[in-house]
Amino acid sequence: MGQHLTRQLLLYTIQSSQMTRWFDLRMLSGTLRDIAVSSLFGDRFDCRSSMTSLPQPDYYDYDLKDAPAFWFDYTADVGDGWNPTFAIASLLCDPSLAVQGAPELPTGPGRLLIMGGDQVYPTASREAYDQRLLVPYRAASYHARDHGPRPSDLFAIPGNHDWYDGLGSFLHLFARERNVGRFRTRQHRSYFALKLPHRVWLLAIDGALSGEIDFGQTLYFHNLVRTHIQDGDRLILCTAKPDWVASDATASKAQATLFDFEEELRAVATQSGRPHIAIVLRLSGDLHYYKHFESTEDGQEVHSLIAGGGGAFLHPTHTGSEEQVQRQESQESTPQSALFRLTKSFPSPQESRAQTRGSLFLFRVNPSLWLVLLLIYLLSGLAYSLAGSEILQGAIESTYGSRTAGIATAATLQVLVLCAHALALFGCCYALVDVSKQRQRAVTTWEERDRFRIAIQHAMVHIVPYALLQLGNSLFDHFYYAGSTAYHAGHSVRSNLIAMSIAVLCSLLSAIVFWAYLQIALSRYGRHANDAFAALRIEGYKNFLRIEVKPEKLVIYAIGLRSVPRHWEVVETFLEGTPCVVPASDEELRPELIERFEIARPPIGS
Numbered sequence: 001m002g003q004h005l006t007r008q009l010l011l012y013t014i015q016s017s018q019m020t021r022w023f024d025l026r027m028l029s030g031t032l033r034d035i036a037v038s039s040l041f042g043d044r045f046d047c048r049s050s051m052t053s054l055p056q057p058d059y060y061d062y063d064l065k066d067a068p069a070f071w072f073d074y075t076a077d078v079g080d081g082w083n084p085t086f087a088i089a090s091l092l093c094d095p096s097l098a099v100q101g102a103p104e105l106p107t108g109p110g111r112l113l114i115m116g117g118d119q120v121y122p123t124a125s126r127e128a129y130d131q132r133l134l135v136p137y138r139a140a141s142y143h144a145r146d147h148g149p150r151p152s153d154l155f156a157i158p159g160n161h162d163w164y165d166g167l168g169s170f171l172h173l174f175a176r177e178r179n180v181g182r183f184r185t186r187q188h189r190s191y192f193a194l195k196l197p198h199r200v201w202l203l204a205i206d207g208a209l210s211g212e213i214d215f216g217q218t219l220y221f222h223n224l225v226r227t228h229i230q231d232g233d234r235l236i237l238c239t240a241k242p243d244w245v246a247s248d249a250t251a252s253k254a255q256a257t258l259f260d261f262e263e264e265l266r267a268v269a270t271q272s273g274r275p276h277i278a279i280v281l282r283l284s285g286d287l288h289y290y291k292h293f294e295s296t297e298d299g300q301e302v303h304s305l306i307a308g309g310g311g312a313f314l315h316p317t318h319t320g321s322e323e324q325v326q327r328q329e330s331q332e333s334t335p336q337s338a339l340f341r342l343t344k345s346f347p348s349p350q351e352s353r354a355q356t357r358g359s360l361f362l363f364r365v366n367p368s369l370w371l372v373l374l375l376i377y378l379l380s381g382l383a384y385s386l387a388g389s390e391i392l393q394g395a396i397e398s399t400y401g402s403r404t405a406g407i408a409t410a411a412t413l414q415v416l417v418l419c420a421h422a423l424a425l426f427g428c429c430y431a432l433v434d435v436s437k438q439r440q441r442a443v444t445t446w447e448e449r450d451r452f453r454i455a456i457q458h459a460m461v462h463i464v465p466y467a468l469l470q471l472g473n474s475l476f477d478h479f480y481y482a483g484s485t486a487y488h489a490g491h492s493v494r495s496n497l498i499a500m501s502i503a504v505l506c507s508l509l510s511a512i513v514f515w516a517y518l519q520i521a522l523s524r525y526g527r528h529a530n531d532a533f534a535a536l537r538i539e540g541y542k543n544f545l546r547i548e549v550k551p552e553k554l555v556i557y558a559i560g561l562r563s564v565p566r567h568w569e570v571v572e573t574f575l576e577g578t579p580c581v582v583p584a585s586d587e588e589l590r591p592e593l594i595e596r597f598e599i600a601r602p603p604i605g606s
């Protein structure tokens, strides 16, 4: 795609880049296919193993001696719908960004922009990156261009959605020094190290799909510690997923997770005579909200942030499962048993809970879900009608000379149809159950052993009303019209119409039951948070970070955007008629400060 955006292209992108419809059947089938393929081949053909041959320096040097001040921006989970993606891009590019409650916020984009994973949704492709990431960021850059701050360098680590095409599109965009609006990509691999001013390092780690850190990458960072990082330097770790709340404890013995990586890094540092290298900050996305955790590790305070608010749908903050996970883990005295204290959430748990109220709007935001259920029920209703048809009963009756045989055969077939329907719905419910794979850490009762029970209970609510109504209709026909002439004259048509009506009614009921199940699972057990909020597709409550690197401390500004504009105008302004996108007249961007905190340099030897 060229560098210049036309008015037509912008209008097309604004109109077509809606938030991903996760329960749309076509989208879901395509995404599941990509996930299955990438999961199947990801472990066998890990492209990170071939990256060691790519020419990447040991680190990118931003230790700018002559710069009076240095700051960088961080955003993650970016390329989804136009409204939130462009809103955050506009703030990141704004040369005179004013944030309510933060008068001392550094003005203008940082020297660097770090994208922390999931740069595109639902799956990666060059077209998807173009439409969902490049166009919004280029449009936002034009908006700010006449004020002319110098270009910023852009670095990114891939999240699972970037990995779904094997990382080809990600590397094509981020590892070939391309322009993304006012930003320019610099890296050559999916992992990298940045040397920042004042003895601060940023290590960006690619955990691929499973969270495992491959051997080649591990060696790269070990070499960095042995040869470049000095005793007393401070480290910022970036990962696409917040392993401190989400890693799979049952798999930790078999693969190198972030905790193992950190332990090894500390060991290498100690062996190299640099025992005071300190991890002071972890940055992550993957969960689409802002949360700030504090922990004390090796006697030092560490801050861990989840800031996945760059564009994708909101995740809930009121379920609380992550914090409980850590509390349980902390009782086990494992090396990674640090207690992570949650100190800030955006949105607040109260605001998050409020978002789920009135969420029967599921039909409005995901109409295709009901259409899928309607199709299943109509097929079932048709099969039920055919099984009980007069033609079939008549054929059996004339063959065996027994009316009872005809009725018994029809009744048996109808029961079999209902059993097949029940089995199909039970299968869906069983596959859906969000059991915990983290047996050592989970605190809910939804373990693998409970899966059958939960699926049966859920499926019964779908199946019982449908089966009772269909059987009631058949029994009513049989007993009410038996022996009368009206039975043979009108039974089939009337009964079939009622059977199909029952199917339509119950498909609607099933959609409501499905949504109620998600709500109960979320509110009572903290499960299905992703499914329930993916269905809601909430655009608001976005966030990004601006981090100032000072000689004696790091200053972190978490900036939130409670609501994003939904209507935009393409106007001819600024540069030689280059179109620029602004919120419609009655809407505007109102960024606010979620929190500001500082990380002081720990004294060497502490």
Ligand SMILES: [Fe+2]
Binding pocket: 077, 118, 159, 286, 287, 288, 308, 312
């Ligand atoms: Fe994400």
